[in-house]
Amino acid sequence: xxxxxxxxxxxxxxxxxxxxxxxxxxxxxxxxxxxxxxxxxxxxxxxxxxxxxxxxxxxxxxxxxxxxxxxxxxxxxxxxxxxxxxxxxxxxxxxx
Numbered sequence: 001x002x003x004x005x006x007x008x009x010x011x012x013x014x015x016x017x018x019x020x021x022x023x024x025x026x027x028x029x030x031x032x033x034x035x036x037x038x039x040x041x042x043x044x045x046x047x048x049x050x051x052x053x054x055x056x057x058x059x060x061x062x063x064x065x066x067x068x069x070x071x072x073x074x075x076x077x078x079x080x081x082x083x084x085x086x087x088x089x090x091x092x093x094x095x096x
Contacts, residue, residue, distance in 0.1 A: 007031055 008027045012019045019027070073086055082089035 007035070 008019070008024050008031050011031075012024075077083040077086070077088065080088050
């Protein structure tokens with residue numbers, strides 16, 4: 001692994017950030033801290049542990065998909081402030 005200061009410069013270049021020398025000096029200890037934490041995570045024995053996407057079990061909480069009758073066109077338009085030709089009429093939002 002390269003030195004953290006070089007990592008700060010490299011990551012800044014990838015992100016198209018222009019950092020001053022003062023900013024690099026400020027971010028260097030932060031990068032060192034992050035990298036040391038990641039190194040510590042690599043030491044954890046995870047053999048035999050199943051990968052997971054969530055910390056809690058997630059189940060499908062949706063109701064079954066059952067077809068049922070919907071509104072007729074007249075029922076859907078009944079409370080519309082403005083309608084015409086079987087459509088909802090709304091104010092123009094874009095000048096053409």
